[in-house]
Amino acid sequence: xxxxxxxxxxxxxxxxxxxxxxxxxxxxxxxxxxxxxxxxxxxxxxxxxxxxxxxxxxxxxxxxxxxxxxxxxxxxxxxxxxxxxxxxxxxxxxxxxxxxxxxxxxxxxxxxxxxxxxxxxxxxxxxxxxxxxxxxxxxxxxxxxxxxxxxxxxxxxxxxxxxxxxxxxxxxxxxxxxxxxxxxxxxxxxxxxxxxxxxxxxxxxxxxxxxxxxxxxxxxxxxxxxxxxxxxxxxxxxxxxx
Numbered sequence: 543x544x545x546x547x548x549x550x551x552x553x554x555x556x557x558x559x560x561x562x563x564x565x566x567x568x569x570x571x572x573x574x575x576x577x578x579x580x581x582x583x584x585x586x587x588x589x590x591x592x593x594x595x596x597x598x599x600x601x602x603x604x605x606x607x608x609x610x611x612x613x614x615x616x617x618x619x620x621x622x623x624x625x626x627x628x629x630x631x632x633x634x635x636x637x638x639x640x641x642x643x644x645x646x647x648x649x650x651x652x653x654x655x656x657x658x659x660x661x662x663x664x665x666x667x668x669x670x671x672x673x674x675x676x677x678x679x680x681x682x683x684x685x686x687x688x689x690x691x692x693x694x695x696x697x698x699x700x701x702x703x704x705x706x707x708x709x710x711x712x713x714x715x716x717x718x719x720x721x722x723x724x725x726x727x728x729x730x731x732x733x734x735x736x737x738x739x740x741x742x743x744x745x746x747x748x749x750x751x752x753x754x755x756x757x758x759x760x761x762x763x764x765x766x767x768x769x770x771x772x773x774x775x776x777x778x779x780x781x782x783x784x
Contacts, residue, residue, distance in 0.1 A: 549575040549646075553653055559611055560656045569613055575646045582636070582643040583608070583657065584622040586682065588629025589636045590665055593674045597630065600667045608660060636678075640685045649687025658683055658693075662700050671697060715779055721772035730782055737773040741766060 552572030556579065558564035572579065584605065591601040605626055609619050629636055647653045661682065665675040676697070683693040719726050722736045744765040777783065 549573050552576055553647055556612065557653045557656065559613065560660070561652070565611070566613075578639070578642050578646050580614075580618065580622055581625050582639040583660075584625035585629035585634060585639050586636045586661055587664055588626040589634055590661060590675055590678065591626075592630040593678065594668070594672060598668060601664065604664055604667050637681060637685065640682050644686050649685075651687075654686040655688075658686055658688060659696055659700070662696050666700050671701065715775060718772035718775040718779075721768055722776065724776075730780060733773070733776055733780075733782070737769065740769045744769060 549570075549572045551570045552575055555564075555567040555569040556572075558567045559569070587601075587605050587608075588597075591597040591605075605622075609622055612618075614622060628634055643657070644654065647657075658679070661679055662671070665671050665679060671679075680690070680693055683689075683696075688696075716726070719728075722733070722740060724733065724736050728736075744762050
């Protein structure tokens with residue numbers, strides 16, 4: 543009980559940063575709780591990232607983003623990186639860290655909830671929640687005071703958010719190809735040719751010479767902007783120079 547009463551200011555500040563209610567909250571010294579939180583947060587991140595044998599740049603970027611959200615100092619950031627690297631080791635006992643964390647922040651607390659959601663979201667960085675990751679995070683959830691139903695609900699929520707984002711991206715890209723009157727499997731070299739062809743047809747400077755009405759010119763401007771946006775979207779997706 544005493545552990546839960548200690549460092550309440552630190553826990554409140556970290557909670558408000560992570561849930562977005564006060565992203566710039568001043569974070570007081572959290573003492574032992576702060577050490578346990580950093581160790582559990584980033585050791586578990588390293589463990590989850592390495593479970594499939596490889597750590598991607600997206601996972602490293604995600605960990606870096608969490609460091610920024612937490613407002614870590616240079617020294618704390620280096621500690622977090624070290625914990626991440628330790629978590630990647632095959633014999634790393636991250637569940638012991640989580641057990642300590644649960645005692646420090648309270649089971650089923652708001653901070654415990656945020657901690658778990660951060661790691662579920664991290665597991666989806668590679669696109670899906672694999673079985674090994676799911677088993678590990680289910681154990682983490684239990685240590686933090688969340689039953690199977692609550693854990694699965696969080697997973698479904700994160701999966702839905704990830705799926706919606708991927709769907710929006712896919713639809714946006716499909717529309718870009720449609721604007722350029724191209725098929726998605728077209729060769730890279732044809733993209734710029736299609737862009738130039740479309741712009742020569744709809745560019746407002748050309749249409750001014752045709753004595754079009756003001757409304758027609760406005761539509762042409764909108765069309766040329768759509769063509770330019772579509773071109774930049776496709777080039778960005780394919781990582782070719784626009």
